[in-house]
Every structure is written in structure tokens, then in C-alpha cells.
Amino acid sequence: MTASVRQVQVAFDCASPERVARFWCEVLGYVAPPPPEGFASWDDFNQSLPPERRDAWFACSDPSGVGPRLYFQRVPEGKTVKNRLHLDVRVGTGLVGEERLAALEAECARLIPLGAVRVRLLPADEENESVLVMQDVEGNEFCLG
Secondary structure: OOOOOOOOEEEEEEOOHHHHHHHHHHHHOOEOOOOOOOOOOHHHHHHOOOHHHOOOEEEEEOOOOOOOEEEEEEOOOOOOOOOOOOEEEOOOOOOOHHHHHHHHHHHHHHHHHHOOEEEEEEOOOOOOOOEEEEEOOOOOEEEEO
């Protein structure tokens, strides 16, 4: 018998779950869920928790239901090394050369005011098209491709 994957959730360790989640909502067009039943806002929900559990997690999802849910969890340690896993935000699919570079640069310009940092451009070679390496608001690497 083979198992079938029904859904995938991508989990991020971070210091400020809601801040990082809201950044990715803007990047990907994702939405934050409504606060739990009985609470007017996420702030109200957080205030109902013991202090050590406040702001411990946040999630967001693709409103179309196609992309994976993103889950952000607070961890005590900070980021110290390069990510072993990263997201590729595909903004230049099907584009090549200068047209692709223009799409990557336009998306980079949109994301920098949100708190993203441009790291470096990996130019096209014989096998791969250009990719722009970025960091999110907590320094996690991602690529615009």
C-alpha cells in the first residue's frame, strides 16, 4: 500500500512569527486566517494566553488553496547558518535574458520596502536562467527566479 500526500505545510523557525508571516503574505499574496472563534483579533487571542505562549506561532495560506500553508513558529535560538531549505518565488517563469532580469528586478524593488534584502544575482549560465538571491525580514534566504 502506498501513502498519498494530501497537503504540505512549510514550517519556519523564527523570532517573530506574525511579522515573518505577514511579510510572506505580502510576497506571495497569501492571507492570514481569521482569529480563533470567540476573539475579535489575533491580539485579543494572544492576550488570553499565558505570557510564555503569546505570539508563539502564526500561519498563512494561499487563498486559492493551491499553494502550501506556511506555518511560523517562535524558537529561542537565532539564525546562525545558511538555510538548508528555501523558497523559490517564481516571478520570471518562461522569461529569458533581459526580460527575465527585468522581472526579477521589478519584484526585488517591490519586496525591499517590505523588509527584504537583496543578496546577490546569480547570472544565467549554460544550464540555468538568472536567479536573484534575497533574504526575508529575519534573514532567511529565498530566491526570485
